[in-house]
Amino acid sequence: HKSISLALANEAATLALGAQLGKVLVPGLRVFLEGDLGAGKTTLVRGLLRGLGYADKVKSPTYTLVEEYSVSGLDLFHFDFYRFTRAEEYLDAGLDEYFTGDGICLVEWPRNATPYLPPADIVVSLAVAGEARIATIVARSDRGEACLTSFPA
Ligand code: ADP
Numbered sequence: 001h002k003s004i005s006l007a008l009a010n011e012a013a014t015l016a017l018g019a020q021l022g023k024v025l026v027p028g029l030r031v032f033l034e035g036d037l038g039a040g041k042t043t044l045v046r047g048l049l050r051g052l053g054y055a056d057k058v059k060s061p062t063y064t065l066v067e068e069y070s071v072s073g074l075d076l077f078h079f080d081f082y083r084f085t086r087a088e089e090y091l092d093a094g095l096d097e098y099f100t101g102d103g104i105c106l107v108e109w110p111r112n113a114t115p116y117l118p119p120a121d122i123v124v125s126l127a128v129a130g131e132a133r134i135a136t137i138v139a140r141s142d143r144g145e146a147c148l149t150s151f152p153a
């Protein structure tokens with residue numbers, strides 16, 4: 001599958017990448033966001049939502065587990081499973097419901113809900129590199145591949 005690597009010199013570059021990614025997403029897509037604490041996962045989602053026209057505050061779902069957005073005719077669900085101590089918390093919270101419909105799911109710390117989380121269509125990995133970041137975007141399904149064909153839009 002297609003894989004793209006990019007250097008992100010500053011926060012603005014991470015926001016811009018999020019906005020670019022937002023342009024190619026389709027309903028029902030699952031995007032996993034990998035990378036350590038502070039790597040820029042929430043920043044990328046903030047750029048993605050702003051790019052779609054969302055003007056309000058984009059909060060980290062660290063405590064709420066999920067934040068829901070409706071913008072540009074799309075439903076988007078932003079998850080953060082950082083605080084899970086057991087993957088079963090994903091089921092206990094009823095979060096699997098979010099993954100059955102047309103909502104676009106953006107997931108931080110997906111491995112904390114393994115093996116219950118359905119597989120990703122696209123994985124974005126962020127790594128700290130000095131003061132900057134390196135992003136790698138990989139398609140993990142045919143649907144994800146189709147979206148990345150037109151990336152960057
Ligand atoms: P995460 O959700 O991965 O824990 P956050 O997005 O909450 O990370 O925080 C990332 C931090 O790194 C923020 O302070 C943000 O301003 C900063 N940051 C994001 N992208 C870059 C970048 N490309 N270069 C330098 N700093 C960045």
Ligand code: MG
Nearest residue numbers: 041042060108
């Ligand atoms: Mg975060």
